[in-house]
Amino acid sequence: MSGKRKSYTPEFKTKVVLELLEGEKTVSQLCSEYGILPASLKAWKKQFLENASLAFDKSAVVKEYKEKITRLEREHTQLAKKVGILTIERDWLAGKLCSLDLSTRKRLTGEGDVQAAAKQQIPSLNRRLEMMKISKTAWYYEAVEPFCSEEDRRLLDTIDRIYTKHPYYGHRRIRKLLNRLGFSIGRKRVIGAMKHMGITALYPRPKTSVADKAHPKYPYVLESYRNDRGQVVVERPNEVWSTDITYIRLQKGYAYLAAVIDWYSKRILSWKLSATMDVSLTTSVLHEALASHPKPRIFNTDQGSQYTAQAHIDILVENGICISMDAKGRSIDNIVIERFWRTLKYEDVYPKSYTTLKEARKGIGEYIRIYNERRLHSAIDYQTPDEAYYGIVNTKDFMAEKWLEDAA
Secondary structure: OOOOOOOOOHHHHHHHHHHHHHOOOOHHHHHHHHOOOHHHHHHHHHHHHHOHHHHOOHHHHHHHHHHHHHHHHHHHHHHHHHHHHHHHHHHHHHHHHHOOOHHHHHHHHOOOOHHHHHOOOOOOHHHHHHHOOOOHHHHHOOOOOOOOOHHHHHHHHHHHHHHHHOOOOOHHHHHHHHHHOOOOOOHHHHHHHHHHHOOOOOOOOOOOOOOOOOOOOOOOHHHHHEOOOOOEOOOOOOOEEEEEEEEEEEOOEEEEEEEEEEOOOOOEEEEEEEOOOOHHHHHHHHHHHHHHOOOOOEEEEOOOHHHHOHHHHHHHHHOOOEEEEOOOOOHHHHHHHHHHHHHHHHHHHHHHOOOOHHHHHHHHHHHHHHHHHOOOEHHHOOEOHHHHHHOOOOHHHHHHHHHHHHHO
16 A cells, blocks of 8 residues: 655755755765655756746746736726625615515525525525525414305305495494394404405594505595585596405305406406405506506505505506505595495396306406496496597497397
8 A cells, every 4th residue: 555645845855956956966865865756856956947047036026926916906806896796786686575575585485496405506494584584483384364164254245245235334333233143253353354355444433454554655635626515526537546455255265356447437447356365466457457548647545555565556656647545444535446346246246146266257357348338327427437438429329339249
């Protein structure tokens, strides 16, 4: 077995080479004396002679090192700039990511398999949680879906019917009526159910719990549109739009319907039925309305968290639309869309009693088409919403054409 390779210091090599150059000892003698190989000694001698001139010309060595230092400093400066730019971009992206809701951040944090993390292709789970500002408790917590039992759905359906019939009822009256109908239920349970459905009584009251306190609120700018009787009067299409979300009962669960309505013509400009009530529901409906119609001057909503969320506000700001929000606890400020919900439920949702989300989406879509094209509206002098919105003058021919299309 070969021994460990020896290592010699520069001082030792210099000493042996000088002895060789003195000529008093041969290569063989020096190799034998110091236990080195002849080839090594010859290589040391060659290297010594090639660099001997540096002993008399230090400037060459200094210049070489200066050039090397200058090059390293230049590379370091460029690298520092890149690191600075990447740090700014990282902090900006981190801020944007942390502004997302918890469920979205958890979904993004969970992307990437364990094997990729083990190979260091992505950060570890602990590091990802730290970057996304998610605690371990929040990461492992699994929320229990509220109001998911058959009895809960029956409760929500009954509250929906009561509210649609009596939109001015608060949680106290609804609870009393539920008790008379055979539900053994407390005040907090009724409040929780109404919050889950996103409904409040249509009258001012001191407390509501539907808004997110962290989100900014905007004033109700439609006060200037009120006439002598206190009614908001809009005189042209695309002057004022508004939106809202309502609960839609199904035989096998429930869903949420969001829509955008034009206040002047009462026309539904866009709508979407979803199994969840979140920001993506409201932003998608708003995007669709703006993509297919001229933008409004004013857009009115309630103070729900879906409408005060930055994603929804940004769309309106980018389009230069004035933002208006109902006063706290005054759902009646958004009365146009509230009346449409009542009409939709009594004329379509309740009679048809949809079974599935797919069936409801198809049926509600057909109802909204008929509502826009053919349903005469007393508030707009018995025109259809389409006639009022598009300014169609020859209503007789237009209506006849629509009825003939349906007959065919």
